[in-house]
Amino acid sequence: MGREKEKQNPSEKALNLLRTRLSNPNFIFKPLSDSPDSNYSKLKFIISSSVTEACNNSILLLGPRGSGKVAVLELVLGDLLQQYPEVISVIRLNGLLHSDDNCALKEIAQQLCVEHQLLFSKVASFDDNSQFMIAMLRECGLAHKTIIFVLNEFDYFAQGKQRLLYSLLDAMQSVTSQAVVIGVSCRLDVDQLLEKRVRSRFSHRKLLFLPPSKEDTERFMEHILSLPVDSSLPHNYTVEFNARLKKILSDERFKELINTYLSFNSTIGHLVRFLFQAVSYLDLDVGFLSLENFKTALSSMQRQPKLECIRDCSILELYLLVCMKRLEVKEQNSYNFNSVMTEYKSIHDSFQTSDYYARNVCLRAFEHLLQHQLISFADNRGHNQSVEFRPVKLLISLAELHQGLKSYRLCPMFYLDLIKIGFWILPLVQACKLHKIPAFDSFLVCYVNYYCCGASFLPLKMVKVAFSRQLS
Amino acid sequence: MPAIADRNSSPFKEMVATRSGDIARFNGCCTPQKRSLRSNAAAAKESPVSTPMKLKSPRRRLNSNPNSPANGIKGDFNEKPMKKNWNPKDFEQMRAVKEALHVSTAPSTVVCRQYEQKRVLEFCKVCVAQEKAGSLYVCGCPGTGKSLSMEKVKQQVIEWATMEGLQSPEVLAMNCTSLANTSDIFSKILGKHQPKKKLTGSTSPSQHLQNLYSSKQSLSGSKMMLIIADELDYLITKDRAVLHDLFMLTTFPFSKCILLGIANSIDLADRFLPRLQSLNCKPMVVTFRAYSKDQILSILQERLSVLPYIVFQQQALELCARKVAAASGDMRKALCVCRSAAEIHEAELRECASNLSLTSVEGEFISQQTAPALEIFQSQENNTVRIDHMALALSKAFRSPIVDTIQSLPQHQQIILCSAVKFFRGGKKDTTVGELNKSYIDICKSSLIPPVGILEFLSILRVLNDQGLFKLGQSRDDKSKRVTLKVDEADISFALQGVRFFRNCLQ
Numbered sequence: 001m002g003r004e005k006e007k008q009n010p011s012e013k014a015l016n017l018l019r020t021r022l023s024n025p026n027f028i029f030k031p032l033s034d035s036p037d038s039n040y041s042k043l044k045f046i047i048s049s050s051v052t053e054a055c056n057n058s059i060l061l062l063g064p065r066g067s068g069k070v071a072v073l074e075l076v077l078g079d080l081l082q083q084y085p086e087v088i089s090v091i092r093l094n095g096l097l098h099s100d101d102n103c104a105l106k107e108i109a110q111q112l113c114v115e116h117q118l119l120f121s122k123v124a125s126f127d128d129n130s131q132f133m134i135a136m137l138r139e140c141g142l143a144h145k146t147i148i149f150v151l152n153e154f155d156y157f158a159q160g161k162q163r164l165l166y167s168l169l170d171a172m173q174s175v176t177s178q179a180v181v182i183g184v185s186c187r188l189d190v191d192q193l194l195e196k197r198v199r200s201r202f203s204h205r206k207l208l209f210l211p212p213s214k215e216d217t218e219r220f221m222e223h224i225l226s227l228p229v230d231s232s233l234p235h236n237y238t239v240e241f242n243a244r245l246k247k248i249l250s251d252e253r254f255k256e257l258i259n260t261y262l263s264f265n266s267t268i269g270h271l272v273r274f275l276f277q278a279v280s281y282l283d284l285d286v287g288f289l290s291l292e293n294f295k296t297a298l299s300s301m302q303r304q305p306k307l308e309c310i311r312d313c314s315i316l317e318l319y320l321l322v323c324m325k326r327l328e329v330k331e332q333n334s335y336n337f338n339s340v341m342t343e344y345k346s347i348h349d350s351f352q353t354s355d356y357y358a359r360n361v362c363l364r365a366f367e368h369l370l371q372h373q374l375i376s377f378a379d380n381r382g383h384n385q386s387v388e389f390r391p392v393k394l395l396i397s398l399a400e401l402h403q404g405l406k407s408y409r410l411c412p413m414f415y416l417d418l419i420k421i422g423f424w425i426l427p428l429v430q431a432c433k434l435h436k437i438p439a440f441d442s443f444l445v446c447y448v449n450y451y452c453c454g455a456s457f458l459p460l461k462m463v464k465v466a467f468s469r470q471l472s
Numbered sequence: 473m474p475a476i477a478d479r480n481s482s483p484f485k486e487m488v489a490t491r492s493g494d495i496a497r498f499n500g501c502c503t504p505q506k507r508s509l510r511s512n513a514a515a516a517k518e519s520p521v522s523t524p525m526k527l528k529s530p531r532r533r534l535n536s537n538p539n540s541p542a543n544g545i546k547g548d549f550n551e552k553p554m555k556k557n558w559n560p561k562d563f564e565q566m567r568a569v570k571e572a573l574h575v576s577t578a579p580s581t582v583v584c585r586q587y588e589q590k591r592v593l594e595f596c597k598v599c600v601a602q603e604k605a606g607s608l609y610v611c612g613c614p615g616t617g618k619s620l621s622m623e624k625v626k627q628q629v630i631e632w633a634t635m636e637g638l639q640s641p642e643v644l645a646m647n648c649t650s651l652a653n654t655s656d657i658f659s660k661i662l663g664k665h666q667p668k669k670k671l672t673g674s675t676s677p678s679q680h681l682q683n684l685y686s687s688k689q690s691l692s693g694s695k696m697m698l699i700i701a702d703e704l705d706y707l708i709t710k711d712r713a714v715l716h717d718l719f720m721l722t723t724f725p726f727s728k729c730i731l732l733g734i735a736n737s738i739d740l741a742d743r744f745l746p747r748l749q750s751l752n753c754k755p756m757v758v759t760f761r762a763y764s765k766d767q768i769l770s771i772l773q774e775r776l777s778v779l780p781y782i783v784f785q786q787q788a789l790e791l792c793a794r795k796v797a798a799a800s801g802d803m804r805k806a807l808c809v810c811r812s813a814a815e816i817h818e819a820e821l822r823e824c825a826s827n828l829s830l831t832s833v834e835g836e837f838i839s840q841q842t843a844p845a846l847e848i849f850q851s852q853e854n855n856t857v858r859i860d861h862m863a864l865a866l867s868k869a870f871r872s873p874i875v876d877t878i879q880s881l882p883q884h885q886q887i888i889l890c891s892a893v894k895f896f897r898g899g900k901k902d903t904t905v906g907e908l909n910k911s912y913i914d915i916c917k918s919s920l921i922p923p924v925g926i927l928e929f930l931s932i933l934r935v936l937n938d939q940g941l942f943k944l945g946q947s948r949d950d951k952s953k954r955v956t957l958k959v960d961e962a963d964i965s966f967a968l969q970g971v972r973f974f975r976n977c978l979q
Contacts, residue, residue: 126652187940200614203808204869210880264884
């Protein structure tokens with residue numbers, strides 16, 4: 001038991017270490033900021049040169065959410081506060097809270113008072129606050145202290161009359177004040193939102209925070225997930241852990257997984273969330289990360305609620321969904337319960353299936369589907385009509401239905417065949433429309449109907465070939 | 473990360489530092505140095521800020537640059553000394569250049585605005601001499617020197633009045649954005665007239681002023697008041713009463729105010745003060761036109777002439793002036809672009825220096841001694857800011873970040889943008905989320921990329937909406953929200969032309 005405990009402890013410690021790292025924005029953004037070309041260096045250069053040269057500056061940080069704008073800014077400010085301890089004071093405003101001018105000036109006055117240990121009076125008026133701010137700017141200018149204004153959610157400050165922005169930027173035009181205004185926003189066109197007076201006073205420096213390239217991402221993942229060799233963890237455990245990690249990271253399947261994950265959101269914040277999930281799936285008995293952890297994390301992050309709904313449906317409900325899909329494929333876009341029942345009956349007649357349920361059972365299944373929100377009523381008016389006559393529409397797409405059926409535990413294969421029609425028929429019909437072959441169009445619809453109600457399962461390939469021959 | 477000043481200090485400076493005693497340049501902390509300069513500037517009020525620099529630099533130039541003693545001597549002989557190229561690694565010079573180009577530095581003479589200034593000055597002189605009230609309206613685009621010129625006129629009027637022996641007028645200069653209430657302007661004017669008197673509650677300040685200006689004996693013998701109201705359009709209210717009353721103040725028989733209003737719109741007087749026309753006292757309008765290329769060039773040269781060395785190549789300045797004049801004629805932008813070009817140049821040199829010092833085998837001191845010598849050999853001509861630096865600075869200032877962002881978007885977001893472009897080609901301007909989803913799925917299918925589900929599709933749309941590429945409307949049902957494309961189709965095609973898939977898709 002002692003050995004088991006020893007074996008568990010390093011993996012627990014490792015897990016805690018990794019999780020702490022992934023929750024600490026400083027640690028995450030430091031490796032990406034090391035090169036002199038990075039946004040960290042550029043931002044630091046601009047702010048420190050404003051501080052040392054006593055000139056005013058303004059800058060915008062732009063980029064999608066989760067790309068590290070505020071994290072890098074905090075890194076820079078932290079470093080500068082250490083470097084010049086008495087010279088910098090930071091005022092932080094947020095557009096979601098302080099977009100109103102009165103509120104913003106009050107907040108500025110309050111933060112200035114706290115910084116310089118003055119008493120703040122809550123009943124000070126707008127005039128008093130603005131005069132206080134201008135006086136403070138002048139005093140700090142004479143004392144060679146720089147005030148850094150950080151405006152988060154900058155686009156909210158650009159609403160309304162933009163008086164706060166104007167007064168801040170105008171104060172920076174005079175020689176007596178020494179301030180830096182840093183705006184952080186995720187809108188790329190935020191300087192088009194500014195009034196032309198404010199835009200003219202704003203120096204057009206923008207720092208763009210773009211998502212990192214593929215190589216940078218790989219290097220970043222390796223850096224973050226490798227355990228440090230000189231920590232309190234046993235040495236051979238750390239070496240083994242890092243070796244296995246390297247093997248996983250260079251595996252093709254892992255690369256594909258990461259590419260799929262990042263193909264719709266490639267910011268660092270998104271990636272870190274995924275890594276956190278994967279690390280949390282670490283099996284404490286094994287003690288090392290494996291590819292399975294990442295796969296489980298991916299599937300848990302890409303949840304599809306509608307698919308889970310489908311998995312909970314009964315066979316009859318699935319049957320009804322398939323019927324509705326076939327009706328849609330046959331270009332019958334508005335259908336109600338009665339037409340679905342007709343289709344149901346026709347399938348039963350043509351394919352001689354074993355299960356045929358009574359109408360009221362089907363109605364119950366239909367109402368279940370309504371409750372699950374897999375289908376819904378197509379109009380908002382007919383509350384007086386009964387459920388059977390109101391038009392309904394499907395709320396899931398063909399792909400989702402197909403995937404749901406495939407992953408259903410007991411789905412009869414026959415349903416899949418029924419559904420397969422949809423995959424290629426619909427584009428074919430659309431292609432017909434595109435090429436304006438009306439005669440063939442109607443022929444195709446008849447053919448489809450015939451096939452659906454007819455007997456033999458013609459292989460799809462033959463029909464495709466016939467169609468393409470017709471087309472050429 | 474080493475402090476910025478350390479990079480730029482050379483051993484030669486250390487020699488000079490010991491000579492000019494009280495200036496300490498070590499530890500990257502420059503505050504003592506700044507303090508000495510500021511107090512110098514405060515003491516010498518008439519001369520511009522850059523004069524102390526001028527006195528110190530020629531001496532330092534001779535000491536720090538071993539190749540230049542000849543030049544220094546040559547300068548003594550000519551009338552107009554041939555200007556040397558600057559040394560961008562000299563921290564002091566860099567600072568001086570940036571200060572000369574900063575927007576907040578007021579130049580001693582205002583070039584290119586003499587005509588407009590003369591007009592305003594003449595108007596003020598007439599008013600002061602005849603003790604008559606009058607109003608003037610100054611208009612022009614932002615960055616055309618209006619506030620700056622008014623400052624100069626203010627000083628000139630006071631000087632002229634003292635010289636002529638007349639009573640120099642009181643001046644009230646204010647920015648209308650700092651008023652909490654638009655009618656506070658009247659209480660401010662009243663405060664200037666009667667600083668000690670407290671206002672009784674019954675009459676409003678504007679009413680009080682009107683009474684004051686209507687009776688002869690209340691203000692006889694008092695001075696004229698010059699009111700300079702900046703950003704006048706903040707006073708425009710729904711019933712236009714405040715602006716109207718303000719200009720009407722000058723029409724009273726015993727009024728003593730000379731009103732100079734500054735704003736951006738040319739037709740403010742026509743649109744908001746129609747009743748003044750009937751009283752035949754419309755304000756005189758002085759328009760400050762946007763700067764032309766030559767004007768911008770001459771202003772830049774004037775600013776740089778206070779420095780004793782050449783900083784920019786002539787073609788670089790011309791390129792900047794041409795581009796800014798074509799875009800907006802805004803002087804602030806031109807200054808900003810020039811500063812940013814100087815910084816790019818500095819950054820480039822720093823990188824060269826760091827590469828050189830990395831490649832040297834010996835210790836740091838020795839490399840610092842050999843490196844500057846090597847560079848002086850190689851790049852004596854390259855010290856000025858060239859056209860390519862200026863071009864880079866211009867592209868940074870004028871280009872929108874949209875193209876870069878689109879190129880760095882992840883794949884599915886780019887596909888969604890493409891599908892939106894294709895969809896809106898037909899002439900429709902907006903569509904619903906459901907339709908866009910269908911179009912997106914079609915494109916994915918045609919290239920065998922598995923499309924994302926509806927939930928991720930919605931979250932991608934929200935991300936693109938946050939970034940300002942799409943505009944997502946409001947609706948109860950997610951699928952019927954309206955979507956509009958906010959980026960130009962040409963930008964998207966240009967950004968994605970490098971990828972064959974999108975090229976085929978968008979053609």
